[in-house]
Amino acid sequence: MAFEGLSSRLQETIKKITGKGKVSEQDVNQMAREIRLALLEADVNFKVVRQFINDIKERAVGQEVMESLTPGQQVIKIVKDELTNLMGGSQSKIAVSDKPPTVIMMTGLQGAGKTTTTGKLANLLRKQYNRKPLLVACDVYRPAAIKQLQTLGKQLNIPVFEMGTEANPVDIAKKALEYAKEEHHDYVIIDTAGRLHVDGELMQELKDMKEAAKPDEIFLVVDAMTGQDAVNVAEQFDKELDITGLILTKLDGDTRGGAALSIKAVTGKPIKFVGMGEKLDQLEEFHPDRMASRILGMGDMLSLIEKAQATIDEKKAKEMEEKMRTMSFTLDDFLEQMEQVKKMGPLDELLSMLPGANKIRGLKNVQFDEKQLKHIEAIILSMTKEERENPQILNASRKRRIAKGSGTTVAQVNRLVKQFNEMKKMMKQMANMQKKGKKGKGFTFPFM
């Protein structure tokens, strides 16, 4: 997951201070030093780090903490607040123009992921907002960039406006707007060529395009892995174009994403979307508070719930919940669950949203791929009804039969049974946790 390194380092640091009944200035300084290093290693911009640390120190040694009953908790709350602030405070929605179409311009350095994000954004607008977007191919420089957008358009079944590589990007943008009005598109997303922020000529081209297309949103697409230079890039783009927001890409890597976060602090422009994977539905709206919780290991239940609501059949979910509580969960249910979860997105991403999930042993490096899911499906389908309900009866000969029937190996069958048992154990933990309220074992909710 993104911010993993930052997250684990910060969590380690704050763990030391969590339980403290008394927080001295020395404790705060010690924590501040460790946070500073963690942020620097995460590529957070130097100036931003300095400010961030000062803010925390100021608040943490002030009255706010000293008068609190749980000073340790209070300090963490401050860190979370400041982290949320750093990322923009509250969520910032995409613009809607009074006079459609709403025009969006995508800008950024080469290789940031503009073209892919253009496709993802169109998909999101159609799916979540019921819009009818038009894609416009204005990258006439990079070989096959137009072809890339066309392929994305074809995959998504969203029209792409292009005029080949000979046309002028400004003309393409103008013509595309006329076309969009005729065809009643309510969003126009213009993909532009990647360029260096210091390339005067190409920056002028963007300014001309801005003049001609009067975009409602100008997004700067930023690779989350960018280092300290991210701030220079963003400042320059912002100066030239007055951008309206940021889209962070490649957040599904193990990047600590710090530099990208500093951009918000330096330009004051909000992060609106984040790219969480290679698939075309893996672009999400950005929620600063939720991301701050995730970084500090407090989980992101809200996003998880939203995701579940968007994809899971409510009635079935209720049934499933009942089964989990009563522990009458069988391999058949497991299979069904798997199908549902598959619709929600990659499992490792979902897990990262669970509070404390990163503390569960063995879950840290779990990666599932579609093929593996298919194998699991085949294995379960090769079992008899009785076996699915009670996997305990699986002996060596039954396992051999199942492996043969599903085209897998006994080892794979064993692994599945083990996984299933572990999952049951986890459910038991969760069920207990619900019963006992706050004091769940393994799962800790720092603020609940």
Place this chain on the structure above:
Amino acid sequence: METMGFFNRLKSKFSKKEEEAKTYKEGMNRTRQSFTEKLNDLVARYRQVDEEFFEELEETLILADVGVTTVMDLIDDLKFEVQRKNIKEPKAMLEVISEKLVEIYYNGEDESISELNFQADGLTVFLVVGVNGVGKTTSIGKLAAQLTKEGKKVVLAAGDTFRAGAIEQLEEWGKRSNAEVIKQAEGSDPAAVIFDAIKAAKSREADVLICDTAGRLQNKVNLMKELEKIHRIIKREVPNAPHEVLLVLDATTGQNALSQAKTFSEVTDVSGIVLTKLDGTAKGGIVIAIKNELNIPVKLVGFGEGIEDLRPFDAHAFVYGLFADLVEE
């Protein structure tokens, strides 16, 4: 006899290789401006080399994306050096810093670590890997164009079967560089494409085969396994191959580049770095950390969009590019 200062040594070294020095100097114009400006500003503000000076120096180096650990090591070294040579003047530090950077980079080895490795006779295979959007396909295109110009017969393998438009992009480069592109349909098995390409390269008696691969984030275990398979096939099909596994890094990448280098090395034995997009304001300082911590040298650097803007790496020239104004003084 007093040994010649490092800047003077650099100067005399590049008096014979003016063109190389010029390329680096011009290519790194913006990098130098922002980096040396900061350093100059730093040495101008301090009267003496003290703890505070080192702290600010540390900040400047971290801002250049030289890894945090490497910076800490470097600062320790510099402190020692300052004591040994009894340096009091901040300005004298610039020369010490640049010398130290080169020293850390080469770590006792010589410049040959930057050279690309070719098979004496028979087929040479390069495998090009990296995360998404660093410029793999473009770098391959440029390298192919340069090699064909040298009279080598080059075949390109379109191993990025995932990203929309990637195959067409490589084909365009194939046309420009006069290299044949071996491809299959989008979405096909990349390992099969590479296998085909090896067969084709052998039967056409090509000199060099360059294999493109899809960009992948290093924490995607399954995609890394796919890469491992590609690597295995190359190893199996051609003796001594791959002759180079080149990891393409975007100069704007920060600390994550270390994680990239580490993880890609685990599956493919990365032999060299191609550092792209150095013509922006990025410092690419992370390559020093990569060499220092993982011992992987930089082989090629990209200064711009032109074919000739991809150059063999030379750490001395790099430092020359960074400190050109001072060296030439």
